[in-house]
Amino acid sequence: MTASALIMRRPASHTVAAAEALLRREPADDLALFHEAPDAAQLAATLAALANAHGGAVVLAPTNALPDALADLTQSACLLAQPPLILPLPELLTLPGGLVAMINVPSGLPHVYSVYGVYWTRMAAQNRPLTTEELRRLLMQRDPGSAGFESTAVPGSRLDDLDPSRVRAYVQALSGLAADTVEEVLLSRGCLTDTGGALAPTVAGILLFGRDPQRFLRSAEVIAVRYQGADMSDEFVRQDIRGALPQQVRLAEAFVADHMRRTNRIRGLAREEVPEYPISVVREALVNAVAHRDYAARGEGIRLLMFSDRLQVYSPGRLPGHVTLDNLLAERYSRNEAIVQILSDMGFSERLGYGMDRMVRVMSEHGLPPPQFTETAAGFQVTLRNGGEMIAASAPASAAGEAPALRWRGLNLNPRQESALQFLAQRGRITNSDYQALQPEVSAETLRRDLADLVDQGILLRVGEKRATYYILK
Structure with missing residues (x-):
């Protein structure tokens, strides 16, 4: 069984009733229906047309179609588009009349898509080529400056810069694919690219699955x-x-x-x-x-x-x-x-x-x-x-003229902690040494637990580490 067939096997979000309602509709600017299996180029043109317009749905309902055949057809069509279409996973539904595949094309995709050099759009329930003026306007709208950066190969990166555990978890959650299909999935999802016969991670691949993405993209944080x-x-x-x-x-x-x-x-x-x-x-x-x-x-x-x-x-x-x-x-x-x-x-x-x-x-x-x-x-x-x-009333922030006993009334505090909060209200911060000076007769461990409890209650924030630690009101 192919990778693309398995990719389609996931719980469907559409109900049978919704699918049947779509099948009863006439084709429209946002809906294409195929009651006979199209070839890959015909399906690719329809997907590209919807992507270049405002998105929509494609419903494949050929009689006696097999899941593998519908899956392979969809995968081939997406890869025929230039650049390749990255779409939500198709859904398979079993209706009384047979198997139906539903392909969603979201609106707002970043590229202008062609199939065999022709740029398509969807209008009056038909696919038609974009005119020169329409193509120019669409290219200007779709942000050519930065769109597509995620699909470029990362200089100096290799396949082993991807974390195999992250990749495996994604692929298995997606479809339960076997290990020998992982590269095909990453290619189809835009995380790998062919750099003249060798596969390399894309920016998207490194960001999503990299062992150390910031090694290549420092500001991605x-x-x-x-x-x-x-x-x-x-x-x-x-x-x-x-x-x-x-x-x-x-x-x-x-x-x-x-x-x-x-x-x-x-x-x-x-x-x-x-x-x-x-x-x-x-x-x-x-x-x-x-x-x-x-x-x-x-x-x-x-x-x-x-x-x-x-x-x-x-x-x-x-x-x-x-x-x-x-x-x-x-x-x-x-x-x-x-x-x-x-x-x-x-x-x-x-x-x-x-x-x-x-x-x-x-x-x-x-x-x-x-x-x-x-x-x-x-x-x-x-x-x-x-x-x-x-919100301010819920936190022990200082309030001029308000007695500490009233300000923190209702909180589960001991007298030592109330004295620490009063110190904080006046000074803005407290250290372990400050607290020890306030309570010289109490052990350091007890005072440490007092402050930790105030942090756990969401009253204080701990800042710094070790000897540089201090606390502020949250």
């Missing part, structure tokens, strides 16, 4: 910083997050979760904890930053900055293609189609770049201001604002 106040200051916690992109997303999300403040509210008769920011919105911002940044831009990485009143995620690279701040919630464009699709395969999102409107909705559901989207001279930034006074 996330700089995460948590400041104590609303402005940058000398009091901060920093983590430089490197590694493959999936690892960066997970570690950046963990950084936010570890450094978010939380408060409690009563709903009905139950007390529930409310985070500073909905973690699903934070995840969407991080995944989009990692997936859509311009990796051709050198010298700076993604910046994740947490302040007392907001969280900012900055990604190098201005909005790509035809996307602007005005149409951001409606338009789709993938600067890095291979990275986007593979992160989607890994379950980070259904299809990346489709979550901006979801971020707005979830923030509203949590009673928070909508995200602020900003384009800078060289990048794109998302700003999330927290609940302000509600």
